Amino acid sequence: MKATAKAHTNIALIKYWGKRNEQLILPTNNSLSLTLDGFYTETTVHFRSDLAQDIFYLNDTVVTGEAYNRVTHFLNLVREQFGHKKLYADVRSVNAVPTAAGFASSASGFAALASASVKALGADVENDELSRLTRRGSGSACRSIYGGFVEWEKGTKEDGSDSFAVPIAPADHWDVRVAAAVLNPTEKKVSSRAGMKRTVDTSLFYQGWLDGIPQDLADIKAGIADRDFEKVGSIAEANCLRMHATTLGANPPFTYWNYLTMQVMETVRELREQGIPAYFTIDAGPNVKVLYLPENEARVEHALRELSGVNDVILSRAGGPVTYQN
Amino acid sequence: MKATAKAHTNIALIKYWGKRNEQLILPTNNSLSLTLDGFYTETTVHFRSDLAQDIFYLNDTVVTGEAYNRVTHFLNLVREQFGHKKLYADVRSVNAVPTAAGFASSASGFAALASASVKALGADVENDELSRLTRRGSGSACRSIYGGFVEWEKGTKEDGSDSFAVPIAPADHWDVRVAAAVLNPTEKKVSSRAGMKRTVDTSLFYQGWLDGIPQDLADIKAGIADRDFEKVGSIAEANCLRMHATTLGANPPFTYWNYLTMQVMETVRELREQGIPAYFTIDAGPNVKVLYLPENEARVEHALRELSGVNDVILSRAGGPVTYQN
Numbered sequence: 201m202k203a204t205a206k207a208h209t210n211i212a213l214i215k216y217w218g219k220r221n222e223q224l225i226l227p228t229n230n231s232l233s234l235t236l237d238g239f240y241t242e243t244t245v246h247f248r249s250d251l252a253q254d255i256f257y258l259n260d261t262v263v264t265g266e267a268y269n270r271v272t273h274f275l276n277l278v279r280e281q282f283g284h285k286k287l288y289a290d291v292r293s294v295n296a297v298p299t300a301a302g303f304a305s306s307a308s309g310f311a312a313l314a315s316a317s318v319k320a321l322g323a324d325v326e327n328d329e330l331s332r333l334t335r336r337g338s339g340s341a342c343r344s345i346y347g348g349f350v351e352w353e354k355g356t357k358e359d360g361s362d363s364f365a366v367p368i369a370p371a372d373h374w375d376v377r378v379a380a381a382v383l384n385p386t387e388k389k390v391s392s393r394a395g396m397k398r399t400v401d402t403s404l405f406y407q408g409w410l411d412g413i414p415q416d417l418a419d420i421k422a423g424i425a426d427r428d429f430e431k432v433g434s435i436a437e438a439n440c441l442r443m444h445a446t447t448l449g450a451n452p453p454f455t456y457w458n459y460l461t462m463q464v465m466e467t468v469r470e471l472r473e474q475g476i477p478a479y480f481t482i483d484a485g486p487n488v489k490v491l492y493l494p495e496n497e498a499r500v501e502h503a504l505r506e507l508s509g510v511n512d513v514i515l516s517r518a519g520g521p522v523t524y525q526n
Numbered sequence: 527m528k529a530t531a532k533a534h535t536n537i538a539l540i541k542y543w544g545k546r547n548e549q550l551i552l553p554t555n556n557s558l559s560l561t562l563d564g565f566y567t568e569t570t571v572h573f574r575s576d577l578a579q580d581i582f583y584l585n586d587t588v589v590t591g592e593a594y595n596r597v598t599h600f601l602n603l604v605r606e607q608f609g610h611k612k613l614y615a616d617v618r619s620v621n622a623v624p625t626a627a628g629f630a631s632s633a634s635g636f637a638a639l640a641s642a643s644v645k646a647l648g649a650d651v652e653n654d655e656l657s658r659l660t661r662r663g664s665g666s667a668c669r670s671i672y673g674g675f676v677e678w679e680k681g682t683k684e685d686g687s688d689s690f691a692v693p694i695a696p697a698d699h700w701d702v703r704v705a706a707a708v709l710n711p712t713e714k715k716v717s718s719r720a721g722m723k724r725t726v727d728t729s730l731f732y733q734g735w736l737d738g739i740p741q742d743l744a745d746i747k748a749g750i751a752d753r754d755f756e757k758v759g760s761i762a763e764a765n766c767l768r769m770h771a772t773t774l775g776a777n778p779p780f781t782y783w784n785y786l787t788m789q790v791m792e793t794v795r796e797l798r799e800q801g802i803p804a805y806f807t808i809d810a811g812p813n814v815k816v817l818y819l820p821e822n823e824a825r826v827e828h829a830l831r832e833l834s835g836v837n838d839v840i841l842s843r844a845g846g847p848v849t850y851q852n
Contacts, residue, residue, distance in 0.1 A: 403734075404731075404734035404735070404737055404738045404768065405730075405731040405734040405768075405771060405775065406734075407733075407734065408729075408730035408731040408732075408733065408734050408775055409730070411730055412730045412775070434778070437779075438777070438778065438779050441774040441775075441779045441781075442730065442731075442774060442775050442779070444774065445731060445771035445772075445774035445775050446771075448767040448768060448770065448771035448774075449731065449734055449738070449767075449768050449771050451764070452760070452764065453763075453764050453767045453768070455767075457788065458788060458792060459785045459786070459788040459789040459792060460785070461788075462783065462784060462785040462787075462788040463785040466784060466785060
């Protein structure tokens with residue numbers, strides 16, 4: 201009744217931006233990500249008959265409040281699905297995802313939690329089913345079941361049974377790297393969840409966002425297959441800009457960017473003008489991630505570290521799928 | 527055969543962003559502006575039978591090239607309309623619109639040129655007709671015929687006969703002011719004309735832009751009538767953000783903002799958090815204009831001058847209509 205799983209976070213190149221069902225976490229559009237080796241969560245789940253409730257440790261500290269509620273809510277789904285309604289769990293997670301880097305630790309977190317829970321209960325599930333279950337904890341986590349390039353198919357069914365991730369190309373298909381520029385801390389004024397909802401509900405640009413997805417997906421998958429870095433990078437960057445443009449059309453409008461975000465974007469454009477292929481992508485926060493090829497690692501890292509508002513630069517390669525330990 | 531006219535530039539609160547006819551300069555949406563007292567062009571036009579071609583002096587310097595071509599092209603329209611096809615003009619303009627401030631000197635320039643030309647030919651035209659003619663020189667110039675708050679009605683006719691500006695409220699209706707933050711110079715990579723065209727032709731968000739205009743216009747006109755600064759300011763700011771969002775959805779995407787632009791926007795938001803009503807608007811360039819009320823002038827100017835990337839801050843009140851001198 202005990203298992204340990206390790207899952208990596210992922211960075212979306214085609215963004216997940218909008219839910220069609222908040223309860224089941226069903227997206228309005230397909231998304232596509234790269235799993236990252238450098239950032240992961242390792243979680244041990246131990247279902248024990250002597251517990252009166254779930255207990256959750258993150259980095260050796262007991263977690264309560266909203267984060268605990270999300271974990272126990274997810275464990276309830278697992279217990280329900282696999283017929284162990286009265287068995288509580290001792291959950292111990294170690295996060296190697298620096299919060300400041302602006303990566304979604306919920307992606308690696310729920311992928312590891314789902315994988316370890318299912319394994320601890322001795323259930324034998326296919327990856328499709330595991331991804332679908334993981335989705336219920338955190339949408340983008342469903343992509344972290346796989347390594348490399350991964351697509352989350354939004355599905356069309358009401359019950360979400362056809363909404364899960366599928367692998368596009370493994371990590372060893374192509375050595376694309378990501379530099380996370382960690383900016384001076386600023387208060388995050390609109391959470392990603394709230395921002396997504398406000399955008400779907402009010403943005404004049406939301407339909408335009410959806411209209412662009414099929415072409416982006418077709419093009420980026422062709423680019424990945426051909427290892428065409430300029431194609432993949434420019435599509436990812438344009439997709440990110442469109443995602444952020446939708447927030448400017450919301451009511452009231454808002455942005456996740458600050459002037460440091462803009463400074464990093466300008467630096468990436470300057471790198472390109474100097475002949476270094478590099479492209480940025482930004483999630484629902486101010487931090488910027490830069491895609492580059494191995495031969496340009498030193499140049500990219502140096503350019504980012506030179507910016508006075510950049511506190512740290514964290515590099516990562518493509519990462520693999522969920523793994524298990526005993 | 528000689529007349530002098532003075533026209534002020536204007537700042538759009540609801541942006542002119544897209545043409546339905548490039549040749550006749552017919553817009554895709556109504557726009558609304560405030561004429562500004564601080565920035566103007568004074569132009570003397572002298573039609574003389576002894577000239578073999580037009581001659582154009584700007585600030586005492588003879589102008590050639592593209593700027594000269596636009597002036598002479600416009601004078602051809604005037605000559606054609608008023609039946610003086612063989613009479614060339616000596617045109618002398620003085621611009622009190624600092625180019626660095628990012629105000630459209632073409633707005634005051636063509637309003638003054640149109641007014642002086644028509645007057646010099648002794649033609650007696652209504653303001654509607656003068657505005658319609660001015661539009662052919664530069665779209666936003668058609669609003670500078672009037673003072674205060676002005677709406678440019680896009681019209682629906684193919685020949686543009688119903689596309690001209692109308693006055694909404696004169697300058698003395700309401701003492702709203704504008705601070706122009708002049709940023710460290712950066713190269714303008716995409717001209718406003720080219721950016722507008724690329725956006726209309728390729729942006730996934732262009733329809734969303736158009737969809738938002740009728741509500742913005744109705745609300746801002748109600749706000750102007752009620753002298754409701756928060757309403758007028760927040761609509762102008764949201765409209766500006768949507769205009770700029772459309773460029774992020776173009777193919778390829780682009781932006782007129784740089785990190786200094788973002789810094790000024792953040793400063794304006796901070797002023798509001800401190801209880802100072804101030805709102806920004808940005809045209810097709812990096813500079814930011816800030817709307818404020820007279821009682822907050824010192825606070826707004828100080829906040830902008832404190833930013834290290836701001837070279838200068840130029841203040842203006844609402845301005846009046848075109849005037850003539852002998």
